[in-house]
Amino acid sequence: MATHNATIERKDNNAILKLALGETQLDIVLTEDKPNDVKTVFNKLLEELKSGEFDFNLTDEKEDLYFHICKEYITQLNAELKSTYKELQDNGLLKTE
Template identity: 60%
Template sequence: METHRATIDRKDEKTSLVLHINNEQLEIELTEDKPNAVKSVFNNLIASLKKGVFKFELEDEKEDLYFHICTEYMGQLNTELSSIHQELEDYELIDKNE
């Protein structure tokens, strides 16, 4: 299982969880409600799961509220990614060429 990193991008008016995968940065904004942007991130993650199972590990040095939120989010996300990958295997939707 591959491990990719996740970071927290804190700016004055915007804070985001950034998932680093396959030389891409997928951003989930934490300070605004943007459901379509979150759906887009998850669609990218599902497409990546077809190539193999992976998880994220949070890399952050500042233990603030965002750190604790993202730590919990990473736990739930990693559980879901593993479950979705298993379903992709069950339905034979895994990309065998990777």
């Protein structure tokens, strides 16, 4: 299983959770309520999951509120990715080389 990096970018009044998938970077803006943007990120994660199981590891230098929120978010995301991968596998929906 591959492990990808997750980081938090803070600037001005914004905080963004950045999920790195190789060359691709997916952003979830934590300071805005844009559910469609979050759905788009999850759809991309689902597509990537069809090619192989992976999870995320959060690295950050600050232990502020955003860190603790993102840490819990990543924990939940990793559990969902694992569960979804198993469902894809059980239903024969994984991409074969």
